Each structure stands twice: as C-alpha cells, then as structure tokens.
Amino acid sequence: MKKIPVGILGATGTVGQRLALLLADHPWFEVTALAASGRSAGARYADACHWLLPAAMPASVRRLVIAPLEAVPACRLVFSALPADVAGPLEERLAAEGCAVCSNASAHRLDPNVPLLVPEVNAGHADLIGEQRRRRGGRGFIAANPNCSAAPLSLVLKPLSEAFGLRRVSVVTMQAVSGAGYPGVPAPDILDNIIPHIAGEEEKVEREPRKLLGTLREGRVEEAQFILSAQCNRVGVRDGHTGCVSLEFERRPRVEEVVAALEAFRAGPDASGLPSSPPRPVVVRREDDRPQPLRDRDEGGGMAVVVGRVRPCPAFHVKLVLLGHNTVRGAAGGTVHIGELLLARGWLA
Numbered sequence: 001m002k003k004i005p006v007g008i009l010g011a012t013g014t015v016g017q018r019l020a021l022l023l024a025d026h027p028w029f030e031v032t033a034l035a036a037s038g039r040s041a042g043a044r045y046a047d048a049c050h051w052l053l054p055a056a057m058p059a060s061v062r063r064l065v066i067a068p069l070e071a072v073p074a075c076r077l078v079f080s081a082l083p084a085d086v087a088g089p090l091e092e093r094l095a096a097e098g099c100a101v102c103s104n105a106s107a108h109r110l111d112p113n114v115p116l117l118v119p120e121v122n123a124g125h126a127d128l129i130g131e132q133r134r135r136r137g138g139r140g141f142i143a144a145n146p147n148c149s150a151a152p153l154s155l156v157l158k159p160l161s162e163a164f165g166l167r168r169v170s171v172v173t174m175q176a177v178s179g180a181g182y183p184g185v186p187a188p189d190i191l192d193n194i195i196p197h198i199a200g201e202e203e204k205v206e207r208e209p210r211k212l213l214g215t216l217r218e219g220r221v222e223e224a225q226f227i228l229s230a231q232c233n234r235v236g237v238r239d240g241h242t243g244c245v246s247l248e249f250e251r252r253p254r255v256e257e258v259v260a261a262l263e264a265f266r267a268g269p270d271a272s273g274l275p276s277s278p279p280r281p282v283v284v285r286r287e288d289d290r291p292q293p294l295r296d297r298d299e300g301g302g303m304a305v306v307v308g309r310v311r312p313c314p315a316f317h318v319k320l321v322l323l324g325h326n327t328v329r330g331a332a333g334g335t336v337h338i339g340e341l342l343l344a345r346g347w348l349a
C-alpha cells in the first residue's frame with residue numbers, strides 16, 4: 001500500500017514530538033509536512049525543535065523545513081497538536097479546504113458534528129463525519145481525540161457500563177507535568193508539591209466520557225446519563241496520568257466480576273486490527289502497589305490502560321486505580337489511532 005502523506009501541526013511541542021516519533025515507521029502514513037509557530041517557521045526541524053524524548057529524533061523529519069501556520073501545505077490528513085485557541089480556527093479552515101484533521105486540541109471536541117473518538121470505545125461515532133461533510137459541503141472534516149485523563153477513563157468505563165450499567169463515578173486524578181506541554185509548570189512549583197487545580201480540566205473530564213459512551217442516533221450523539229465528578233491535580237510525575245476512581249452501578253457487582261469485565265474487554269472489529277491497537281486495551285494488575293507511572297505507563301506501547309487495586313468501596317460500589325500514558329494514549333497515540341480507524345473505515349478515500 002502506498003503511504004498517505006500527512007502533516008503535523010504543532011510539531012515542535014510535547015505532543016507534536018510524540019507524533020513525529022510514532023509516525024516515523026508507520027505502515028500507512030508518512031510525514032511530509034510540519035508546522036509550528038512563527039518562532040520555529042523557516043527552520044529545519046532538527047534545528048528548531050528542543051527534542052524531549054529518550055528515543056532519537058527520526059531521520060525522516062530532521063531535515064523537513066517547518067511551515068508557518070498561514071502556509072500549511074495541503075495534506076489529505078493532518079494531526080493537530082496546537083494550543084486550543086490557535087487550533088480552533090485553523091482546523092476549521094483546513095477542513096473547509098478539504099483536509100481531514102485529527103486533533104488533540106479541545107476546541108472542537110464537543111461540536112455536535114465532530115466525532116470524539118477512542119476506537120475501542122465508540123468507533124461507530126465516526127459516522128458523524130458524513131453529517132459534518134454535508135454541513136461543510138466538501139470532503140474535509142475534523143475528528144477529535146479526548147482529553148488525556150478522559151481517554152483512559154473512558155476505556156475503563158466502557159466495559160463496566162456495558163456489564164453493570166453506570167450510575168455515579170468519582171475520579172481524583174494525579175496528572176503528569178508533560179500534560180502541561182513544554183516547558184509547562186516551572187520546576188520550583190511542582191517539585192515537592194501537588195497543585196490541586198488544572199484550568200478547564202475538570203469540566204473536560206466530567207463531560208467528554210459522557211459523549212464517548214453516548215449513543216449515535218439520527219446524526220447526533222445522545223450523551224450517556226451517568227453522573228461523573230472529577231478532581232484534577234498536577235503532580236511531579238514526568239509522564240502518565242493516574243486516576244483513583246469510585247463507581248456505583250445499576251446493580252452492585254462483585255470485585256471478581258469487575259476484574260473479569262475489564263479483562264474480557266477487547267476492541268470491536270473496526271479497531272482490533274489497527275496498527276496502534278494494543279492487544280488488550282485494559283490490563284489488570286493484582287499487586288497491591290500497582291499501577292505506577294514509572295513502571296506501567298508504557299504497557300501496550302503506551303496505548304493500554306493499566307488498572308489495579310480493584311476493591312469494594314463503602315461509599316460507592318467498587319473503587320480502583322487506573323493509569324494511562326498522557327502523551328501516547330491520551331494524545332499523539334490516540335490521534336494516530338483515530339487516523340488509522342478513519343482510513344480503515346474509508347473516510348480518507
């Protein structure tokens with residue numbers, strides 16, 4: 001198969017670099033265009049980018065010259081990793097020009113015609129693209145990746161919702177510093193510290209899983225009706241968002257039933273063969289002291305959510321701890337996964 005040329009917007013940032021790495025040897029996509037701010041435009045990627053990842057910068061992008069956003073070359077598919085205020089209008093413009101946009105930004109996640117996608121959770125919501133194209137009158141469209149805490153949470157809620165029916169969920173997150181981009185939170189503010197506020201985060205974590213677990217009916221998503229409360233904290237971890245989750249269901253399950261439902265969870269036929277799909281979307285650990293960001297964030301290439309400490313809850317029914325890699329499953333890996341799903345379902349033809 002001839003590879004599809006793709007672009008990365010915000011290529012020099014935390015998520016943009018992950019995208020460059022994940023797309024370097026991708027079987028279906030080939031990076032041909034990079035764009036970033038005026039600070040980087042005109043320079044070669046290797047010169048403009050302060051590379052943050054332990055793996056070396058891929059040779060295939062080192063010599064690419066970064067375009068300014070005003071002159072992003074036309075690509076069939078772009079992966080966007082721009083700040084939301086910049087992404088909002090630019091993604092609209094590119095979609096209007098016929099481009100498929102897979103976005104990490106929050107700007108369009110809740111737009112009624114924009115599918116918010118986690119391929120194992122709601123691949124069928126991609127059909128919103130048909131509605132979006134009718135509205136735009138062209139081939140272009142926007143598809144969105146959820147917030148970096150909402151994505152792993154939705155992967156855990158999906159099988160539990162199907163098995164037992166969700167009523168109430170409370171999540172307390174401990175979110176890594178890489179979630180704030182680069183340079184992000186200054187070291188003196190986060191070393192030896194926890195910051196109990198991340199602007200706009202709780203609203204996203206409380207809303208987006210309800211769209212992801214919603215039902216597509218007559219061209220729109222009816223949000224799932226369970227109650228979700230989030231408290232989000234920034235902690236001095238480099239990568240990997242942890243969530244302590246308490247759940248109440250329509251019927252109270254035994255702990256073993258919850259573990260069995262999580263372990264039995266597999267991607268549906270649309271997502272199971274995609275290059276970025278991990279063998280198991282949710283991996284359950286039995287040890288008392290797992291999951292841990294340092295040890296578990298790279299499970300399934302960073303695309304699996306690791307769950308541990310599943311136990312009875314005196315206030316709700318069951319409580320557990322989950323961990324997801326914020327820049328892989330929660331960002332770059334998630335959008336590449338969406339691009340794969342859309343190609344497999346014929347939306348990039």
Ligand SMILES: NC(=O)c1ccc[n+]([C@@H]2O[C@H](COP(=O)([O-])OP(=O)(O)OC[C@H]3O[C@@H](n4cnc5c(N)ncnc54)[C@H](OP(=O)(O)O)[C@@H]3O)[C@@H](O)[C@H]2O)c1
Pocket residue numbers: 009010011012013014015016035036037038039040041069080081082083084086087104105106146147148178179180181182183326327330331
């Ligand atoms: N970090 C995560 O874990 C994570 C997870 C999920 C979603 N997201 C979302 O992904 C997006 C990118 O986040 P990030 O963490 O990668 O941020 P980041 O590290 O701050 O990188 C931002 C990127 O956008 C470019 N940029 C910034 N301001 C710009 C402007 N005015 N015009 C054009 N380009 C501009 C930067 O280019 P220069 O280098 O040239 O300045 C850089 O390439 C955000 O919407 C964020 O909310 C992030």
